Amino acid sequence: MSSKAKLFVVSAPSGCGKGTILAEVFKEKEVYYSVSCTTRKARDGEVDGVHYNFIDDKKFEEMIKNNEFLEHAGFVGNYYGTPKAKVEEMLDKGIDVILEIETQGAFQVKEAMPDSVLLFILPPSVKEIERRLNKRGTESQDVIAKRVSQAKGEIEKAYKYDYVIMNDALEDAVQDFNTVFESAKNDDSNADIFKASNRNTIKMIDEVLKNA
Secondary structure (H helix, E strand, C coil), rough: CCCCEEEEEECCCCCCCCCHHHHHHHCCCCCCCCCECCCCCCCCCCECCCEECCCCCHHHHHHHHCCCCEEEEEEECCCEEEEEEHHHHHHHCCCEECCCCCCCHHHHHHHHCCCEEEEEEEECCHHHHHHHHHHCCCCCCHHHHHHHHHHHHHHHHHHHHHCCCCCCHHHHHHHHHHHHHHHHHHHCCHHHHHHHHCHHHHHHHHHHHHHC
């Protein structure tokens, strides 16, 4: 396996289950999960410094001014951003890094670090996202409606990612994620079926969007 550390950028619409997939991946792999900063309020069960660094607008804007973010964006009325220093430190140490961020930020990272690997996780359908968000019960109906309406726009950007997998059955999605991870590390063709440029992948994205 290549000893060169990789930066993996993972995106998916809210409610797609990316957190659940990553929790399974972290059981098997020694990677650094980059903790983003956000100005949104913590949800029940979220821990500061573990799920996010929860900071206020003033602190976030200071960090923007000091060029401390690898990427940052506004999303559903809040700021989100990836602190740069820790990501660079881990990569320098030879430790793979996973960022879990939205599409706008992902493209900023790719521009800043062209060797990063962009992976998009598709839901089986936009209806399924709505069902999962309602089941989660952590957000108001207004916020859920906003997230569902934004999901289509996010899915449309999946074509520009390096790899795309679907989270229909969790076990399969975790296996697919691991295939992409190892293939990107080894620079081999084992995950070519998941490349966004693959004809079947394009068809899969088309199908989800058609039924949105």
